Amino acid sequence: MIPMLLIHLLEALIGFSAGLAVGAGYVAFITILGIIPRLIQLSKTEMFLPIYTACILLGSIFGIYLSFTSRTWEYSAIIVAIWGLMQGIFNGMLAAALTEVLNVFPILYKRMGVEKHLLWLFMAIVFGKIAGSLFQWVFFVR
Structure with a gap:
């Protein structure tokens, strides 16, 4: 019988790998197509680039938090x-x-x-x- 700790580690590894795959796809979508830079260019708000970066990072972290909690x-x-x-x-x-x-x-x-x-x-x-x-x-x- 496989110990429960090994099963939990395998589940964590699979979840982490899936997260990396989805995250890489998201970053590739944003980066290769140039969506965010184009939005910044169209809105002529290049001076707010650090704020855009922080908002994308914090929004992603907050979205991850909401995905893994049952808090309402x-x-x-x-x-x-x-x-x-x-x-x-x-x-x-x-x-x-x-x-x-x-x-x-x-x-x-x-x-x-x-x-x-x-x-x-x-x-x-x-x-x-x-x-x-x-x-x-x-x-x-x-």
Whole structure:
């Protein structure tokens, strides 16, 4: 029979390896596609680079903490709405930067002939992400 300590060590090794694989994929996605640098360039906020770095690091650590605990917090609907708004803004900017880096929209709007309405297209995506995040946080997370 295999001792329980050996089983726990094997589970820890498998979990750590899986975490490294997912983390490497995330870093490759962010780094190779240049999502964060493009967001910084588009928003013309290069002077806040140390703050961006700290936010990405702290957000990742906080997300890991929330993933491994069963702790829940009770917030008012206003705080949840603000949280959802911030998430929606981030997701919208990330989606816009990703599509711009991959040249999805330039190809799409040239083929569809909507060059004049590009701003409205981007705003629809951003506000759609905001509305979706608010809906999720207000109705499902709360």
